[in-house]
Amino acid sequence: MSEPVQDLSRRGFLAGATALGAPAPAVPAVVQRRAGIVILIDSNEPHVMGHAISYSGNLTRHFAGLGQTPPIEVVANGQGIExxxxxxxxxxxxxAALRQMYPNVGFSMCASSKSIAESKENLMIQLIDGASLVPFGVGRVVELQRKGWAYIHG
Structure with a gap:
């Protein structure tokens, strides 16, 4: 005597589960909003840095038009610390103008990249006003992504 063939497709599984009285798999009712936006700069090319910075202003204006003010963090890593x-x-x-116009935009520099540059150049690097240090730039990007932030590579 042979066993009946089971329908292993999703539709077959759901029909079988419902027939057995088991609840259908839950489907999220609402997609969670992103908490913020992180922009990575890892190049010292002026046009790359400029685009990444303009993204932060453009995104701020875009979301302001939607009545939203998501935090935006620009993270500089590697050669991008320049x-x-x-x-x-x-x-x-x-x-400086961007910081004044849009207080939701923050600037972070990789402390590891800064230390490497200081060692190579034999000097202490000062940050622009409003920039802060994070232990590892790439680590900061991943940390924010794990919290639901959207990621943009500058």
């Missing part, structure tokens, strides 16, 4: 260096940033003035 954007937040007081001695080398080609964007000091635009960054």
């Amino acid at each position: 954007v937040f260096r007081a001695d080398k940033s080609p964007l000091k003035e635009p960054l």
